[in-house]
Structure formats: structure tokens, C-alpha cells
Amino acid sequence: MASRATIERRTDSVPVQKDPDILAAAARLAGEDLCSVGDLSSGEVRAILKLGHEVKRNPREYRHALDAKQMVLMFEKASLRTRLSFETGMNTMGGNAIFVDQTSSPLGEREAIADVARNVERWVDIIVLRTYAHDTITEMAANSRVPVVNALSDFEHPCQALADFMTLEEHFGTVAGLNFTYVGDGNNVCHSLMLAGAQLGANVTIATPRGYSPDIEIVTKAREMAQANGCEVNLTQDPQAAASGADAVYTDVCVSMGFEHESTKRAPIFRPFQVNEALMQKAAGNAVFMHCLPARRNAEVTDSVLDGPQSIVFDQAENRMHAQKALLLLLLGGLANVPAFSEQ
Ligand code: CP
Numbered sequence: 594m595a596s597r598a599t600i601e602r603r604t605d606s607v608p609v610q611k612d613p614d615i616l617a618a619a620a621r622l623a624g625e626d627l628c629s630v631g632d633l634s635s636g637e638v639r640a641i642l643k644l645g646h647e648v649k650r651n652p653r654e655y656r657h658a659l660d661a662k663q664m665v666l667m668f669e670k671a672s673l674r675t676r677l678s679f680e681t682g683m684n685t686m687g688g689n690a691i692f693v694d695q696t697s698s699p700l701g702e703r704e705a706i707a708d709v710a711r712n713v714e715r716w717v718d719i720i721v722l723r724t725y726a727h728d729t730i731t732e733m734a735a736n737s738r739v740p741v742v743n744a745l746s747d748f749e750h751p752c753q754a755l756a757d758f759m760t761l762e763e764h765f766g767t768v769a770g771l772n773f774t775y776v777g778d779g780n781n782v783c784h785s786l787m788l789a790g791a792q793l794g795a796n797v798t799i800a801t802p803r804g805y806s807p808d809i810e811i812v813t814k815a816r817e818m819a820q821a822n823g824c825e826v827n828l829t830q831d832p833q834a835a836a837s838g839a840d841a842v843y844t845d846v847c848v849s850m851g852f853e854h855e856s857t858k859r860a861p862i863f864r865p866f867q868v869n870e871a872l873m874q875k876a877a878g879n880a881v882f883m884h885c886l887p888a889r890r891n892a893e894v895t896d897s898v899l900d901g902p903q904s905i906v907f908d909q910a911e912n913r914m915h916a917q918k919a920l921l922l923l924l925l926g927g928l929a930n931v932p933a934f935s936e937q
């Protein structure tokens with residue numbers, strides 16, 4: 594059975610209410626958008642994760658933090674985890690979530706995105722978007738006076754990466770110096786993981802087939818961050834070399850939503866990049882396996898790895914809610930309503 598990664602090995606000596614990263618993030622992020630992990634400083638990424646751990650440990654402390662706040666989720670693509678983790682997260686902090694299914698009516702089709710923003714901001718406190726085009730998210734953010742959060746675009750999936758590194762912190766205590774390997778498509782999830790890993794001091798290795806490497810601008814940005822944070826970002830087309838000695842091996846589907854028409858072409862190209870027991874053997878003895886889910890079983894990952902003892906995929910899924918609660922608290926100024934923070 595997959596181990597439940599709730600190992601409390603964090604040794605932070607500063608109480609969370611006085612943590613300088615959290616206090617600085619609370620001051621800077623209130624009212625801001627989260628379109629990309631690149632919008633966040635290294636300290637802000639650390640703050641969201643620290644607050645995520647805290648909210649997970651003490652959920653009752655935060656149950657009125659967002660009383661009466663309204664969150665709208667406007668999704669052009671299917672979702673299980675993102676929708677439910679945002680809705681449950683908001684509901685358990687006193688706020689309310691409204692879901693608008695945009696799968697048959699992409700944003701910008703019926704009405705200009707700027708006009709949607711200028712309407713929606715009159716009713717809600719935060720807008721959470723799942724889109725095809727990343728520009729839909731940045732355009733909504735540019736035209737909305739309330740925060741806009743990227744809940745997955747074709748280019749990034751920042752909330753996923755925050756939850757994933759929170760999960761790694763739970764499991765390993767820290768991610769600084771950790772060897773994090775991603776094998777598969779250089780896609781939205783890969784982009785956000787690269788940026789988050791680089792901001793947290795993890796050594797990030799990305800193995801993709803030729804022609805499927807991550808976007809060069811993201812690579813450049815992640816390398817700049819890595820240099821500032823004392824770690825490395827490396828690209829390869831050799832999955833065995835990438836997995837060698839890795840502490841975490843991560844994969845995602847090779848056909849993301851919106852790319853279904855490429856399924857037949859992609860299947861043989863990605864076959865050598867499958868995460869299976871042989872590939873996991875190359876990793877460190879205590880390595881973990883990660884996947885954002887949903888998984889295509891026995892395509893990008895075998896059942897034996899996905900269901901095996903190294904898999905922490907359902908901890909990742911759980912932590913979507915905790916990490917996003919931390920994010921909502923910071924973007925909506927919710928810590929002001931939490932006695933431990935407001936009475937210090
Ligand atoms: N990982 C993730 O974003 O899952 P959903 O597509 O189900 O939201």
C-alpha cells in the first residue's frame with residue numbers, strides 16, 4: 594500500500610504566525626493574480642508551502658478566514674481534482690464556490706474576455722480559470738480588479754506544482770538539494786514544476802522526446818531562478834540517465850487535453866519514456882513516484898508503479914486542497930481574520 598506521506602519532519606523553529614516569508618507574502622500577494630509560478634518569488638513559493646502545511650495541521654483555525662467570500666471557477670476543460678479541491682478548500686474556510694462550466698462555450702466566444710472580467714468582478718472576490726489558451730488567463734487578469742488564478746492552461750499548471758512540492762516537503766522534510774526528475778511531455782505541468790523546483794532549490798532534470806522539450810522561455814527563466822537558488826535545471830532526451838539517482842520521478846500524460854488529435858502520432862514516440870519498474874530501479878532506493886493525475890494506466894506509467902509502495906500520487910491530490918487554501922488565504926487577505934495572525 595502506498596505510504597501516506599504525512600511524516601512531520603519539518604523543523605521550522607519560527608512559529609508560522611511570525612514567519613518572515615509568510616508575513617511578506619501576505620503583504621505582497623493580497624489582491625494579486627497567479628497566472629504563472631514565475632509570478633512568485635522564491636520566498637513567496639516557500640510561504641505558500643509553509644502556510645499549506647499549517648492549514649493542513651490546523652484546519653479549524655482557518656474555518657472562518659474567508660467568511661462570505663465568493664469564488665467563481667470558470668472551466669473550459671474537464672476536472673476532478675482541481676474543481677473539488679478548490680471548492681472544498683473555499684467551503685471549509687467559510688467562503689462559497691460557484692462553478693461555471695465553459696466546456697461548450699470557451700471564454701471570449703460569446704463576449705470579449707475583458708467584458709467578462711468587468712462583469713464578474715462586480716459579484717465575486719476571486720476568479721479561478723481553467724483554459725486552453727494561456728492568454729485567456731492573462732487577459733482576464735489584466736482586466737479584472739479581483740485576483741485571477743490559473744487552474745491550468747495549455748502553458749502552465751501552477752497550483753499543481755505548489756501542491757506537488759508541498760508533498761515532497763512532507764515526505765523528505767525539505768526539497769532543497771533534492772534530485773527531481775520529470776519524464777515525458779514538456780507540457781503545462783512540466784513548466785510549472787520546473788519553475789517551482791528552481792525557486793525551491795531542487796535540482797530539476799527533464800527528460801522528453803526530441804521535439805517535445807519544454808518551452809525555451811520557461812527553461813531560461815527556470816535556469817535563472819536555479820542559479821539564484823543554488824540548484825540546476827537540466828534537459829535530456831535519455832529517460833534512464835534522468836532517472837538515475839533521482840529522489841522523485843514524475844510523469845504526466847503524453848496527450849494533454851486539447852491535443853487528443855495527436856494521440857496516434859505520440860504513442861510510439863513516448864513509449865520509451867514510460868515510467869515502469871525498470872526505470873524506477875535506476876532511481877534512489879527511497880525515491881518516490883509522482884503524477885498529477887489523471888493517469889493513462891499502462892501508457893505513461895505502469896500499474897505496478899502507480900499502485901506501488903513508492904507512489905505518492907494520492908497525497909499529491911490531497912495536498913491540492915491544502916496548498917490552494919494557503920494561496921486563497923494570501924490572495925484574499927484571509928490571515929487578517931485568523932486570531933493567531935491578527936492578534937500577534
Ligand atoms: N491534476 C489535475 O489538475 O486534475 P484535474 O484535471 O482532475 O483537475
Ligand code: NVA
Nearest residue numbers: 780782849850885886
Ligand atoms: N497535462 C495534463 C494535465 C492534466 C491535469 C493536461 O493538460 O491535460
